[in-house]
Amino acid sequence: MTGTPIAGGPADTTAVYLYGVARHLDPAALGDAAGVAGAPVRGVTAGELTALVSTVALAEYGEAALRANLEDLEWLEATARAHHDVVDRAAHAAPTAPVRIATIYRDDARVAEVLAAQGERFTEILDLISGRSEWGVKAYADPEAMRGDDIPDDIPADPPDGGGADPGGGLAPRAEPLTGPQPTGPAPAPSSGGGVGTAYLRRRQQERRRRAEAGRRVGEQADTVHAELADHAVASRHHPPQDPRLSGRAGTQILNAAYLLDEEQVAGFLAVTRAAGERLPGIELEVTGPWPPYSFIDTAAATPAREPGDM
């Protein structure tokens, strides 16, 4: 397909947004799918590959506009959801390789050129993801597990730091020492181990140690869960922990990973996840999916699991 006239405006004010590339996609599967900015989605086909595209206005998707828009959370959300909806719909009908958000071409002819030039690469990617889907697993530790209240006070102490020393090792002394007489009121009677400041510091240190120990324990549990899940997947990949302001989730996220599963692995994987969640008190597992395999496109960065034959 070459030089398709672009509907909705002269070519110099519009561009073409690419969502992904599918193999053997029946165009009817797209139905009346709407893409970013509500524009209808169409296919640009070259051989067995179909690029999913829609027309966008350069006023919104040109370089300068994109630069600003990508930092606008509302815009980013609308674009991300539209991008995902198109990819997801295609992925339910045929193997589909999503492309990175905001990949823009001049026109359909350029998309056809790219399909021809990159056909081999897309074919490789599609071979890898055919018949597979991505599942996300997040683990949260509840606040109690993170406080470490059950950890005894007598775990090994850090070397004494002299009370209020700069943790960064800087030379500048504190303007206000944490020890010493309080500025107002009579100081309570000192305990046997030293002044009230010392007791306070000791308590804080113990609390800090308990929390560090609790964090370490919880981290180990997350590693164990991940290892178990990865054993039931074709490949796995860690995402960075999510900002609670974006997730709106209380509790500390201790695992945020994606797993690539063969269709026949899905039921077993979900059962293993459920069992792990029931086994670990204070840890909640959350599963999302199936996703188009966004996280497994860059095969070098994913961790392949053992080959089935190795087991």
Add this chain to the structure above:
Amino acid sequence: MTAVLDHGGDAPLERIALVDLLDRLLAGGVVIAGDLVISIAGVDLVQVSLRALITTVRDELLPEEDRP
């Protein structure tokens, strides 16, 4: 536009969390050069927008409230 697409029978009914979507869309997918510079420099832009939106919660594992 908030078109609700028919995902077929096996898709979860609840709305996908934006944060899960961004994990995948900003860092996943095939990276190919588009015609606009932005697509090539897209990775950097993603980092910029991520910096604005997302900070790691790893700090919460540390006793940061003890910091002055």
